[in-house]
Amino acid sequence: MLPTNWNQMIADAMADKVEVVSAHTYRGKKWDTYSKPVVLGCDDGSDYVVKGSQAGKAIVNEQVVGRLGHLIGAPIPAIKIVNVPAELIAGNSAEISHVRPGLAHGSALQNNCTDKEGLGRTDVPENEKRFAALAVLYGWTHAGDRQLIYCLDKPQLVWSVDHGHFFPGGPNWSVPSLQGVGAASVFPELAAVCEPESIEEVISVLSTVKLEDIAAAVAAPPDTWAVTIEERKELAILLENRRTNLLTWKPTR
Secondary structure: OOOOOHHHHHHHHHHOOOOEEEEEEEEEEEOOOOOOOEEEEEOOOOEEEEEOHHHOHHHHHHHHHHHHHHHOOOOOOOEEEEEEOHHHHHHOHHHHOOOOOEEEEEEEOOOOEOOOEOOOOOOOHHHHHHHHHHHHHHHHOOOOOOEEEEEOOOOOOEEEEOOOOOOOOHHHOOHHHHHOOOOOOOOHHHHOOOOHHHHHHHHHHHOOOOHHHHHHHHHOOOHHHOOOHHHHHHHHHHHHHHHHHHOOOOOOO
16 A cells, blocks of 8 residues: 655645635623633634634644544534734734734634533433444544633533644643554543443544545644654544544443
8 A cells, every 4th residue: 555645645735725704893792811811703604713813833733623523523612713913913912912913713602602621512312322432533633731621501512622732742742742652542531431332423423524524624723833754644544543543442241
């Protein structure tokens, strides 16, 4: 078998530009966390939790993990590339001057939810498959600083947010840090609250993920986020290897 030409696959995927929405209004909400996100209204009619490119690889991780999660049905809010105009920042400089103008990461705002919490609401039947998808995704992407939120309205569905610290090295990952990690396994804490059949269903979906899908995910972050082709390639290799590991998963109970 010939080796995968990741450089070409990623370059081809980068030629297909991802959708960009433009921010127009600061909604008066922000968080003083690692990436210092702010809530912005955008021209597609939605509000997004936006993290500027000053956050470095944290937003690269957000984009890639979000896109991979959607491929296997994980409960991650819709993600977008958001253009943040300099004029919007200047008009709200006291609140959002830390946000770098230009292309940023956006995650659809989930209203009426808890702040970040740990594992909970495991007795909610609708969360069974959601936790199973996260168990596989977290194993696939070497999850760090895992953050779950829950809808306050019934049935209190779980969502996974803030994926900036995923991948080996978190927001400071590098080619060497990606190369130095071991094999993947289904995330045990989440797998423990799921029926094996639910995990198996997600693994079956994972088996349908193509190399082109992985290439598209690592190609999504814009050039202005300063992630190189070599770094994208190494991330793709990591994801394909860890996907292969997970496809051999067998229940232990």
